[in-house]
Amino acid sequence: MGVYDERPWLDLYGDMPHDLAPEHDNALDMFRAGLATDPSGAAVVYFDGVMSREELDQQSDALASALLEHGFAAGDRLAVYLQNVPQFLVCMVATWKAGGVMVSINPMSRARELTYLLQDSGAKVLVALEQLYDEVGRDVVPGTAVELVLTTSELEHQTRHDERLFAGMSRQRHEGTTDLAELIEAHRGQQPPPVELAPDDVAFLTYTSGTTGVPKGAMNTHRNVVFTASVYRDCARFQAPGSVFGIAPLFHITGLIGHIAVSFLAPMPLVLAYRFEPHVVLDALVEHRPTYTIGAITAFNALFNHPEFTKDHFSSFTSVYSGGAAISPTAEKAFLTHTGLQVHNAYGLTETTSPMTLTPFGAPSPVDPTSGALSVGVPVPSTVVHIWDEQGQDLPLGEVGEIVADGPQVVAGYWGKPEETEANLPGGALKSGDVGFMNDQGWIFIVDRKKDMINASGYKVWPREVEDVLAEHPAVRESAVVGVPDEKRGETVKAFVSLKAGSEVTTEELIAHCKERMAAYKYPRQVVVIDELPKTVTGKILRRELRD
Template identity: 35%
Template sequence: MDKPWLRNYEPEVPATLKYPQTTLHYNLEQAARKHPDAPATIFMDAQLNYAQLNELADRFAAGLQSLGVKKGDRVAVYVANSPQFIMAYYGALKAGAVVVPFNPLYGSSEVRHQLRDSGAETAVVMSRFYPIVKEVRSETPLKRVLVTNIKEYFPSLLRLLFTVVKEAKEGDRQSIAGDPDTYWYQEFIGNAPPRPSLVAVAPSDTAALIYTGGTTGVPKGAELSHFSLNANALQCRAWMHHCQEGQETILAALPLFHSFGMTTCMNFAVLMSSAMLLIPNPREVASILEKVAKWHPTVFPGVPAMYLSFASFPNVGRYDIRSIRACLSGAAPLPPEIQERFSKLTGAHLVEGYGLSEAAPVTHANPVFGQGRPGSIGLPFPDTEARIVDIKTGTKEVPRGEPGELIVRGPQVMKGYWNMPGETANALRDGWLYTGDIATMDEDGYFRIVDRKKDMIIASGYNVYPRDVEQVLYQHPKVMEAVAAGIPDGARGETVKAYIVLKPGETATPQEFIAYCRSKLAAYKVPEYVEFRTELPKTIVGKVLRRMLVEEEKRRQAAKPPA
């Protein structure tokens, strides 16, 4: 297979890697042996070193075993970014269990579905989420629940202040009195044996079920093995070749339940014996800037909305944030304007990458210090093959530069979807993962995402890719954020509508933007409608919920009286 992308790798990045036949939790044990005193977590200005983190994960694993958790059992982790998430994640792996992370924004119906689908009988739950678990527990397989409070690893003074001022108000003060088989986390690990019994875990065994597809349909559990997760962390290390073991600090503002944060902020950090600067709420920008100025992180994986929030923050120049050297952006297209503003502000190398939960997740990235191409997702990672095939059959490779479906193959790809053989057969064909994204590849092996197959707008028979419209909108000096979507139209089938968030202090009219787009786009791509908003609906990782906007529009149209 021709791999033109290899010609554009940085000299320090190899085309192929060696993948040790080890488990994911072995990396934590190695970090504790080699760098026991190196900071592992920094949370609300309190630190744990790698020896402490590994010891706490051991106790958690031993405690699970004492409750009867066996190899292959699923353990739900419904916890925001905190030391407890990492302890529970690696502790469950040490016990031979499968980790099932939960989105902290989930409501009762989503929690119920994921508990039922995964079959998890044990859950670790942050206290503020416990009422949801308590509500649905009788309708799920849950047998045991461990409840942890976010304050448990705060510094002592802050913990006291939080208890007095915020704990009850923010929903963290909960009672478990009388609830069967429900335990406080700190008492649980305090009473657990110091070491778990050895469990024979193979690299091919499932490590995690990462639920995906919630923005486009019913969530499915992508089954990721120890090997695939380890492979992606190793690929990240090869790509970020400048990073030194035991010397880096990762700004972990991405949620760890999500595959992007799980790999780039946590598993990569543990592999590198790096410190994790844990951010429980990525929307508290002032607090994050203060943490960056104090702890000097060097690597910042994120999403465009995070980089925009930094660049747009009032008086951001008051904060010393130039310690950040490298940033990998994913989950959504990175507008060149945001890339330029953030890089100028920090001096960091901000590059766009690409991935999906089914691939643990990273498959592509622009070279961090090499030749990047704005607007592209860059080059396939080492040992990752990528092709562009025809959308209709998915069997024929299309000519260079032509759009088609992106398919990938590599060591980081999932085993399949949990208990969904039909969905698995559709996504995995002859070892290739069909991503559902429409992309192009140029002569030099750089890939560009055109759009999601499901997001393509068909207006009067013409294919309109929302990204084409959005790139034009982002060039307008008044635009802070923009998204385009296809809404129902009686005459055209679908038509283009733009949703725009203006920069602070700006005003505009829909006609102004329609005229602007008309000067830069083919007529069939020009938005027919423009709506101004104060914010766009997003997932917790900053991906715009285009489907929510379309459903809102459909409800609005249905409510209109007939003409």
């Protein structure tokens, strides 16, 4: 069947545990355990600034006390509209101490998107960077349930302001807002009353990307958060001593779990660099020498293609995982060549609170000989992965169907959307929307997103297979393949390609490269070379923009 309970990979591929029983009931207890272990240790490092766990505890106590004083109650939502700054962690812990739910918002969201997220979540408090409030938030807040706006600056918690990121920036004060740092100082020394957080209480709302409709608020519970943090610590070997580098945006599920939550649990410092800028990240890697990270392969590729990159930039790392965007066998080999390190695959969704599968530490992912796909790993502990047909029945091993996850990381549902919850989470298992298969050793292979399948003359063409073939060409940096209307074939295959610096190739040569390696119905009939492929802030390529 498409679910493999015997798990033979446990003997073949490392010592990943069969089951995980997290030692904490909620994420706040997880933070407090790390605090008790090493109160003076760094919780977060931000350029030349360091915040200890004790200071994070004190600041979050003060903020939680202030929130309660302003009428914030158990179950209320606090939205953060921030880049990768230390204040993000303070707000997260303070929200939990006040019994609330944090709503993480993409700092690239504009007025229409921010309006929807604030209205849908019903957030009572908004914490925003001063510039984001000035540019977007001030016109949005009046039409929402927000009662308190706290603003803060990316210039805080550091003294050596990087001119490449912060040139010309200064503090801004806006009417109708309260300064976050001043509010914390005004309540410093206060402690909120004890709070009871149950495992099934919602820790934060993380919104899906909205590729199949409006974004949905996934209700990530405290049980979800503690479990997946344990997966990264125990299976991906993000273990103290050491530090995590925050290469992914913190608002995203990868940043929330693979950066913040595991740094609380380990415990160990989280290194932040405001936002992803390759030259700034490279300098931070040399300055702080982190040991662990997880990020999209597109982010790593951007580092490798920077003229200042050397193998030394990754010399401190002992465990590196890639998630959030597909990785080809060619990209995996390139990572090894550039860094000398084995990059490990992880696969999950917002609704699985980050990983549902990962490659056991120390084991390279196998490549499927038929499709050429690189495995995204095996089911993480305590998790069952199904491969379903259209009727929701398990398919035999090796057959292609929808990937479905059932385990402690699967969310309770979508905020305020019972019909979508029933449709996508039948019986508590998540229908991922990804198509793939499981081999007889338990390795999972993703073919593609269901909605991205191309029907060319009645034949199924999966974009990822074409993209993997394009990745083999020495001039290709990145590619994205979509289906476009065609009078004769119904749909035909079109590829968008960006090239490596200094490389030249004609579109005819790229088409011929694919034609030599693929069945006649698969190779692209059209190729367009562009400077950069459109991506989400997490590095996932936006095929829908290319298709449109």
